[in-house]
Amino acid sequence: MPSESEPATTQRAKVLNASTHKMAIAWPTNFKRAWEEIWVPEIEQIPKGICITGMGGSAIGGDLCKTILGPVLSLPLETVKGYELPAWVGDGWLVIAISYSGNTEETLQTFSMAGERGCSRLVITTGGELARVAEDDGVSVVRVPGGYQPRAALPFLLAPLLKILSIWCEDVGEPEVERVCEELAKELAEGAFSSTKQLARELQGNSVVIYGWEQFEAVAYRWQTQLNENAKVMVFHQCLPEANHNDIVGWESAPENMVVVLLRSHLEPRQVRRRFKLTWELVWQPRAKKVLEVEAKGDARLGQVLWLLTFGDLVSLHLADMQGVEAEPVEVIESLKTALSQQGE
Numbered sequence: 001m002p003s004e005s006e007p008a009t010t011q012r013a014k015v016l017n018a019s020t021h022k023m024a025i026a027w028p029t030n031f032k033r034a035w036e037e038i039w040v041p042e043i044e045q046i047p048k049g050i051c052i053t054g055m056g057g058s059a060i061g062g063d064l065c066k067t068i069l070g071p072v073l074s075l076p077l078e079t080v081k082g083y084e085l086p087a088w089v090g091d092g093w094l095v096i097a098i099s100y101s102g103n104t105e106e107t108l109q110t111f112s113m114a115g116e117r118g119c120s121r122l123v124i125t126t127g128g129e130l131a132r133v134a135e136d137d138g139v140s141v142v143r144v145p146g147g148y149q150p151r152a153a154l155p156f157l158l159a160p161l162l163k164i165l166s167i168w169c170e171d172v173g174e175p176e177v178e179r180v181c182e183e184l185a186k187e188l189a190e191g192a193f194s195s196t197k198q199l200a201r202e203l204q205g206n207s208v209v210i211y212g213w214e215q216f217e218a219v220a221y222r223w224q225t226q227l228n229e230n231a232k233v234m235v236f237h238q239c240l241p242e243a244n245h246n247d248i249v250g251w252e253s254a255p256e257n258m259v260v261v262l263l264r265s266h267l268e269p270r271q272v273r274r275r276f277k278l279t280w281e282l283v284w285q286p287r288a289k290k291v292l293e294v295e296a297k298g299d300a301r302l303g304q305v306l307w308l309l310t311f312g313d314l315v316s317l318h319l320a321d322m323q324g325v326e327a328e329p330v331e332v333i334e335s336l337k338t339a340l341s342q343q344g345e
Ligand code: F6R
Pocket: 055, 056, 057, 058, 059, 098, 099, 100, 101, 102, 103, 104, 107, 149, 150, 151, 152, 229, 330, 333
């Protein structure tokens, strides 16, 4: 039931955003289902390294795999968001091209470049041109469910990717996925994420910077992009320790309405914890309007990442409601893609 005190725009947005909200709540269910049900090929030859290529909501899965598997993956893992593969990605490498629509220009180019260089290739998509060219070249296509915005389909894109890569890691496999998803679903059902609305309220109308530990950069970036795309607000992200060497100087002339959100993890090393504490005391506390902290729950990386992703998605959707905007459409991205496809130069 809409609350009497809510503005009409919020009430209207809530109705429009109800299905996107449901999708965010279904994160653990969809992730587990995707892990169990989406077909992935067996990789017979161990590659020299893996290069994941894609853009936006399709690319973030690659970055998140680096976060989740980074310390335990026994192969080099590179992510490419753009038109060019690094020169050293060639024969013996596995290139995984991910595009939800299958029609993203940059991803089509890197996929074709990987073919010219003699790389092994694999595609994750719902269809489109990427599926067509892959099938023409005899490349395996992992098909994911269609009908969503790419960023909302992250559980369907991340699960098969992680499953493919998990054969080179001992710690992440079916039992861990089941355990983590069950815990997350339980927390969602018990209302553990109810503070997401309060956090959205604190962000509304302010300038926001998300800070995270460098090993969790992909998570801070996903928070940024979900706030950008769902709530249609300008947000930035930074990481520690790197931000201690540049960003903090900019605080000397920061606007008055800066809100800092710290994404924290008990997995951070001692030096990073110290940096968060001292940066808080020296920079954020004296200069920011507010400093807010979100501590990831879970004992290991997979659980913490999924927990923080769910939390961030919900914050972005509550903020969309409060802003009175429809979360799902991203008209400017679509218009730009159309304009690019029409103009020669
Ligand atoms: C839209 C979104 C975008 C797209 C990106 C690439 O929800 O998140 O960032 O993911 O424009 O398109 P696809 O994913 O179709 O390759």
